[in-house]
Amino acid sequence: MASLLAQFAELLAKLEPRVREAFEAAIADLRNGVQIRLLVERLERQDLDGAIEALNLDPAAYASFRMVLNETFTAAGMLQSSNIPQPPGQRVVFRFDVADPAAQRVIRQVTADRVTNIIETDRQAARSAILSGFQQGRHPNRIALDLAGRVGKGQNQRTGGIIGLSGPQEGYVASMRARLLSGDPAEMAKVLEMTRRDKRFDRAISKAIRDGKKLSQDDVAKITGRYSDRLLSLRAETIARTETGMAVMAARQESFRQGLGKTGYPEQAVIRKWRHGGGGLEPRLLHIQMNGKTVQGLTEPFILPDGTRMMHPLDPAGGARHCARCTCDLELNVDYSWGLT
Numbered sequence: 001m002a003s004l005l006a007q008f009a010e011l012l013a014k015l016e017p018r019v020r021e022a023f024e025a026a027i028a029d030l031r032n033g034v035q036i037r038l039l040v041e042r043l044e045r046q047d048l049d050g051a052i053e054a055l056n057l058d059p060a061a062y063a064s065f066r067m068v069l070n071e072t073f074t075a076a077g078m079l080q081s082s083n084i085p086q087p088p089g090q091r092v093v094f095r096f097d098v099a100d101p102a103a104q105r106v107i108r109q110v111t112a113d114r115v116t117n118i119i120e121t122d123r124q125a126a127r128s129a130i131l132s133g134f135q136q137g138r139h140p141n142r143i144a145l146d147l148a149g150r151v152g153k154g155q156n157q158r159t160g161g162i163i164g165l166s167g168p169q170e171g172y173v174a175s176m177r178a179r180l181l182s183g184d185p186a187e188m189a190k191v192l193e194m195t196r197r198d199k200r201f202d203r204a205i206s207k208a209i210r211d212g213k214k215l216s217q218d219d220v221a222k223i224t225g226r227y228s229d230r231l232l233s234l235r236a237e238t239i240a241r242t243e244t245g246m247a248v249m250a251a252r253q254e255s256f257r258q259g260l261g262k263t264g265y266p267e268q269a270v271i272r273k274w275r276h277g278g279g280g281l282e283p284r285l286l287h288i289q290m291n292g293k294t295v296q297g298l299t300e301p302f303i304l305p306d307g308t309r310m311m312h313p314l315d316p317a318g319g320a321r322h323c324a325r326c327t328c329d330l331e332l333n334v335d336y337s338w339g340l341t
Contacts (some may be wrong), residue, residue, distance in 0.1 A: 004083050005275070005329055008252075011079060012244055015072045020240035022065040025166035027232065028157050029061045030122070034148035043130070043140035051130055055147065055163065055276050057122050066111040069247050073107050074098045076251035084259040085334050094259040096251075104253050109316070110247045118239075122163055125170035129162045130172045133293060136181070142217065146177075150225060160225025169231040172196075177224045180205070183214040191223075198226040198232065241325050245314040249330060253312055256300055256332050267298035269338035274302055277327030287313075287328050296335075 003056045042050035077096035084094045107231035126147055133143035149161030162170050176194060178189040201223045205254060208215050215223075224252055259321050260267060276283070276291035286305050295302055301309040310318045 004079075006120065007079060007083075008076070008248060008329065011075060012248060015075070016240045016244045017069070019065070019066050019072065019244045020236050023239050024070045024232075024236050026062045026065050027236075030055075030057060031099040031149050031158040031161050031163050033058070033061070033160075034144075035165070036144055036148060039147070040140045041146045043133075045144055046134065048127065048130060052123055052126055053222050055122075055126055055199070056223050057119050057126070059112075062115045062118065066115060069111045069243060070107060072244055072247040073110055073251045077103070077255040080156070080252040080255035080332075081259055083338070084256060085186065087263050087265070087334075087336050090263075090270075092259075092262050094262065096255045097258060099257060100254075102257070106250050109112075110243075114243060114246070114316075121166055125162055125165050125167050128167065129170055132178075136178065137290040142221070143299075145221070146224075147226075149236050150221065160221070160228050162228065164232050164235065165228065166235055168229075169235060172231065173224055173228050176227055177220060180215050180220045180223060183215070185209045185212065193226070196222070196227060196230045201226070222241075238325050241327075242314065242323055245326060246316060246323065249312045249314045252330065252332065253298070260298065260334065263334070263336075265334060265336065265338060268296060269335050269337055270298040271296060272298070272300075272302075272332045273314070273333075275314075275329040275331060277329055284322070284326070286322070287326065290328070333341070 024082060024256045027291070035054045035056065037278075039051055039054040042054055074096070077098060081094040081096040086092060098107070129147055133146065140145075147162050149158030149163070151158055162173065165173065172194070176191055176197070179191050188205060190199060191205055204215070204219065205223070244328065256270065257267070260270060271293065271294055273294045274287075274290040276287050289305050290302065292300065299311070301311055303309055304318075308318050308322060310322065314323050314326050316323065
């Protein structure tokens with residue numbers, strides 16, 4: 001049988017695509033739900049709050065996303081409960097109770113609170129895009145379509161919008177648009193260095209630079225729209241990996257808490273070990289330094305070299321700098337000799 005860490009890796013590999021698909025479906029729903037006419041009217045009045053309201057950034061759009069995270073939490077909790085070490089000389093049946101009040105509090109943090117954070121990010125990104133559009137003197141129609149995306153020929157949903165991007169990503173799109181619209185050859189050339197651009201547009205950009213001409217607003221909309229789609233794909237991948245990992249780690253911690261309660265042993269008997277997961281091409285040095293570090297007790301936090309306190313890898317308390325796309329893992333065990341002299 002595969003090791004427990006391997007089983008959790010398999011679980012993550014199975015669930016991450018579902019979380020990503022649910023996130024992308026939520027963004028498509030939000031973009032298609034924008035009231036374009038009402039949005040334009042409010043932009044014409046420079047009613048910023050009213051424009052944000054017209055975007056209909058409703059948390060309910062993430063219902064399927066939350067449901068998949070709930071399933072992830074439950075599956076991870078059940079897997080962990082079936083692998084809690086047995087006390088010596090006993091036979092304890094460990095079952096994960098997702099309806100336990102403490103588990104419900106954790107799952108709210110994993111689902112509802114995370115969706116609230118995502119919606120707030122959407123609002124902030126939209127607000128920044130609108131203000132940028134006002135400063136550039138862009139027509140309300142174009143600002144509205146930049147936000148919601150455009151429906152191309154033969155398509156039934158909007159693509160290329162700002163909704164769904166993180167704050168920094170919205171800034172990258174705004175920067176690309178400003179450079180392309182500037183007509184300044186030096187500024188336009190900087191677009192050719194943006195790593196997630198669609199290189200199929202490079203020839204048109206290079207020609208405009210050589211000819212000393214501006215690109216049309218429609219061409220700029222196509223180029224930035226495609227760039228936005230690529231950034232959204234990156235964010236969906238990041239969200240899927242991060243949120244799935246958070247749900248799994250939180251469920252494992254909660255499952256162990258429930259199981260320990262059936263053994264009669266105190267939480268101090270638990271030993272938790274941080275396992276560095278490799279980190280892909282850019283592993284976090286601080287997480288490499290944490291590899292193999294142990295803490296005694298179920299509620300004792302890990303203290304990272306920068307002073308950050310985390311209950312486990314992918315603990316939201318670590319923020320994006322420690323959680324985004326983190327692949328670290330956790331080993332939990334029970335020292336059943338605890339308290340013996």
